[in-house]
Amino acid sequence: MLDVAIEKQLAHFTLHMSFQAADEIIVLFGPSGSGKTTVLNCIAGLTNPDEGHIRLNQRALFEAEGKTLPIQKRHIGYLFQDYALFPHKTVWKNIAYGMKNESLVLDLMRELRVEHLQQHYPQQISGGEKQRVALARALATAPDLLLLDEPFSALDDKTRERSHAELLRLHRMWKIPVILVTHAKQEAEKLGDRILYMEEGALQSNLPK
């Protein structure tokens, strides 16, 4: 269970965000620049809120009045919009980077249909493959929570459809909270168990038409 209640001053507005997530897919939906990625960054620990708290399974990740848990100890998988694969490491080494037990790398690769790419470098594989490798890498540390920042925006329509189905399948298997950021309404409605619509850093009660 993820529990977020934060406030953060941004350049043009103040971000106010408060929600809870069980083992479901929560979609953060809204126009570009509405603060969606900042919410993910606060949860992951890449930046800190000014006020409030973030708790994951009763563990305090951030408390305005207390200690802030460093990124490395949060057990959160983060899939970046540009995937951020390590360009100098093979697919295998990308996925194994955070793993204590390398024997599980192959299972994970099979699960995401990238086992044939083990010895390839990121620049040698397609966009859809990069996305799956990045997802495998985010799951490799067995995280308690998965953050996905516009993970499908760089894919063509056909690959995107497939990736949507894959995410839903993986989520049924892993049963952890997933926070997915998107600005595509159709995608939000298709994937989200719940949709949180954001504008200028605040939750809106109604989705736009």
Added chain:
Amino acid sequence: MIMPDVNISPLWLSFKTAAIATVIVFIIGVFLARVMARNHFFGKSVVEAIFMLPLVLPPTVVGFGLLVIFGKNGPLGSILETVFDMQIVFQWNAVLIAAVVVAFPLMYQSATAAFQQYDANVEKAAYTMGASKWRVFWTISFPIAWPGLLSGLVLTFARALGEFGATLMLAGYIPGETNTIPLAIYFEVQAGNTEVAAFWVIIIIALGFSAILWLNWWSKRNMMRYKSNSR
């Protein structure tokens, strides 16, 4: 060409100086570039301009500045003299200091560019996977930046090897002590030993040329592997 009767001590001296200066400049340059690339503070542009200053100033001006700082009555010179009984001016130390100072901007500039050219998210991704700052630096940042760092390394070595003006100001020309190849060339010409000077000129050209040739070859060979391709 008939080999002139040459004392080859300048070769050894130049090589030793350039090699040690390169190691020092590499460590300081990479460290400062790394710190500056990830931190923003008031007056950062001024600090960076100071770092780059030795590149644009005439070496004699750099030498004059170093003479003021490291001279017997200078702020650092007097401390080194009284505390460590160590003299800088007209010693080999002076050759090294001059080489470090004039070569530093080249390394700093290359390292800054190398740390800025890749996607900072790769480091963030590594942190989310539990890696410490130290591990991220050695396994992610450093290897990705390495081609840029290496070119800085070669330029640093070449610049340190060719340093003349600041060295002459700070270290003078003391045979066996501070007579690097560039100084030897100048003083051999002054003494009318054109053949000896020509010998050193050929050596310097050969060294500089092969360093750049090797770097180009190495970069081409490794381009495929290192070429980052975000999407």
